[in-house]
Amino acid sequence: AQKITQTQPGMFVQEKEAVTLDCTYDTSDPSYGLFWYKQPSSGEMIFLIYQGSYDQQNATEGRYSLNFQKARKSANLVISASQLGDSAMYFCAMREGRGSGNTPLVFGKGTRLSVIA
Amino acid sequence: ETGVTQTPRHLVMGMTNKKSLKCEQHLGHNAMYWYKQSAKKPLELMFVYNFKEQTENNSVPSRFSPECPNSSHLFLHLHTLQPEDSALYLCASSQGSGTNYGYTFGSGTRLTVV
Numbered sequence: 001a002q003k004i005t006q007t008q009p010g011m012f013v014q015e016k017e018a019v020t021l022d023c024t025y026d027t028s029d030p031s032y033g034l035f036w037y038k039q040p041s042s043g044e045m046i047f048l049i050y051q052g053s054y055d056q057q058n059a060t061e062g063r064y065s066l067n068f069q070k071a072r073k074s075a076n077l078v079i080s081a082s083q084l085g086d087s088a089m090y091f092c093a094m095r096e097g098r099g100s101g102n103t104p105l106v107f108g109k110g111t112r113l114s115v116i117a
Numbered sequence: 118e119t120g121v122t123q124t125p126r127h128l129v130m131g132m133t134n135k136k137s138l139k140c141e142q143h144l145g146h147n148a149m150y151w152y153k154q155s156a157k158k159p160l161e162l163m164f165v166y167n168f169k170e171q172t173e174n175n176s177v178p179s180r181f182s183p184e185c186p187n188s189s190h191l192f193l194h195l196h197t198l199q200p201e202d203s204a205l206y207l208c209a210s211s212q213g214s215g216t217n218y219g220y221t222f223g224s225g226t227r228l229t230v231v
Contacts, residue, residue: 004159031216032216033215033216033217033218033219035219037222042224043205043207043224043225043227044222044223044224044225045207045209045220045222046222047219047220047221050217050219052216052217053216091160093219095216095218095219096216097216103214103216104150104162104165104173105162105209105219105220106162107159107160108159109157109158109159110159
């Protein structure tokens with residue numbers, strides 16, 4: 001079963017508008033971390049925002065915020081005031097606790113966001 | 118230079134060639150990773166190294182051979198590849214094993230096998 005599901009292969013948003021990128025996850029581990037990365041056409045994966053499973057408040061980083069709904073196992077990324085430079089692939093990822101071992105990040109398939117002028 | 122550096126950025130190789138991808142990090146991280154990114158597929162974890170020791174090999178074919186001589190350097194040696202191995206190969210590093218430690222990625226090597 002997929003651990004990270006991103007159901008939107010592509011999204012369009014008007015410049016200066018807000019957009020929400022969906023992410024649901026599947027884990028039985030009570031301790032986990034959720035991450036969002038941006039991948040421009042250059043290929044590099046850029047870290048955007050992190051949410052811990054025990055965090056009480058939704059994470060925010062500048063124009064990025066994470067809408068964390070633990071009971072629904074969703075961790076949607078909200079980008080406010082979209083800019084042309086936000087056009088990229090966006091990946092949701094999770095890292096489970098699983099004891100003291102180094103568990104790797106598991107990624108979703110990504111959502112391609114296109115910002116329109 | 119800071120961050121994670123991958124070389125070369127682009128590589129075209131024949132199926133009988135032998136080449137190596139290099140990854141270097143100057144962040145003091147103790148874990149390094151190789152991921153493969155093919156078109157329309159999720160990122161696939163290939164190898165994990167913790168303190169120079171390989172801790173995960175995700176059923177990767179033997180034509181891919183990793184090497185981690187120290188905590189700062191990671192190589193991926195390639196030989197007798199197939200056209201389906203054409204992809205973006207991403208290297209990453211992380212500081213620790215906790216769930217709050219994300220990865221820092223390099224810019225990737227775009228590999229084309231002809």
